[in-house]
Amino acid sequence: xxxxxxxxxxxxxxxxxxxxxxxxxxxxxxxxxxxxxxxxxxxxxxxxxxxxxxxxxxxxxxxxxxxxxxxxxxxxxxxxxxxxxxxxxxxxxxxxxxxxxxxxxxxxxxxxxxxxxxxxxxxxxxxxxxxxxxxxxxxxxxxxxxxxxxx
Amino acid sequence: xxxxxxxxxxxxxxxxxxxxxxxxxxxxxxxxxxxxxxxxxxxxxxxxxxxxxxxxxxxxxxxxxxxxx
Numbered sequence: 402x403x404x405x406x407x408x409x410x411x412x413x414x415x416x417x418x419x420x421x422x423x424x425x426x427x428x429x430x431x432x433x434x435x436x437x438x439x440x441x442x443x444x445x446x447x448x449x450x451x452x453x454x455x456x457x458x459x460x461x462x463x464x465x466x467x468x469x470x471x472x473x474x475x476x477x478x479x480x481x482x483x484x485x486x487x488x489x490x491x492x493x494x495x496x497x498x499x500x501x502x503x504x505x506x507x508x509x510x511x512x513x514x515x516x517x518x519x520x521x522x523x524x525x526x527x528x529x530x531x532x533x534x535x536x537x538x539x540x541x542x543x544x545x546x547x548x549x550x551x552x
Numbered sequence: 553x554x555x556x557x558x559x560x561x562x563x564x565x566x567x568x569x570x571x572x573x574x575x576x577x578x579x580x581x582x583x584x585x586x587x588x589x590x591x592x593x594x595x596x597x598x599x600x601x602x603x604x605x606x607x608x609x610x611x612x613x614x615x616x617x618x619x620x621x
Contacts, residue, residue, distance in 0.1 A: 461580050471577040473590050 409456045411468040413449035420445025490518040554613045558586040560604040575599050 406414055424441040427434040456467030464474050497511035561571050568586070572579040577596065584590035585600070592600065601611040 459579065461578070464578055464580075471581050472593050472596060473581040473584060474578060 408469050409453060409467045412456065412466055413453040416452055417445060417449045420448065486518060486521065490515060490522075493518065553591060554588065554615065555585065556606070556611050556613075557582070557600060557604075560606070560611075561586075564604070571603070574603055 420441060424438040424445065427441060428438040430437075452466045455463055457463065458466075461474055461477065464470050465478060470478060493511045493514035497508055497515055499505075500508035500511055557571075561568070568582045569579045572582045575582070575596065576599075581590065581592075585592055597608050597612060601608045604611065
């Protein structure tokens with residue numbers, strides 16, 4: 402679907418969808434939840450507009466907001482997401498360990514997040530090609546040695 | 553690893569933005585390559601070399617790494 406959305410609109414649209422879903426959850430919650438829902442929706446729209454404006458700037462942040470990353474910016478974004486995953490995994494493990502130590506009944510969400518992030522790591526290894534190098538070809542024995550470099 | 557991107561660009565009187573547009577990358581990436589903070593991928597290295605009408609090994613000099621200097 403995002404193929405049909407202009408590049409600069411992709412991230413604001415994603416923010417709008419996530420924010421609206423969260424606001425809808427408060428609306429469904431009932432009671433005074435509608436106050437939160439309206440507040441969240443207004444904040445979501447403001448955030449989406451801000452990201453759209455930022456997407457027009459000639460900076461790395463602008464490229465990220467405008468979904469027009471080149472290879473270096475993609476690498477930076479990937480490293481940033483990898484760090485996010487590591488921190489999330491460590492934080493969930495810390496939360497799990499602490500909840501066990503203090504005999505809290507809230508250990509399950511931490512364990513679920515830990516399991517999901519661990520599974521995501523394994524899925525990443527599978528998706529991005531670990532183990533796809535194939536078996537060694539005996540016919541090339543000796544050819545894999547480092548070739549002399551000519552200067 | 554040293555490279556001759558800045559040298560070639562200034563010799564040809566081009567701005568970083570013009571080189572970036574020709575190579576299909578951002579101006580910030582050209583700046584990073586020129587300063588040696590970012591090593592381009594092999595396809596981008598070939599695009600850079602072709603753009604300046606040079607070979608990759610003339611454009612990118614690994615001497616710094618090999619000598620450890």
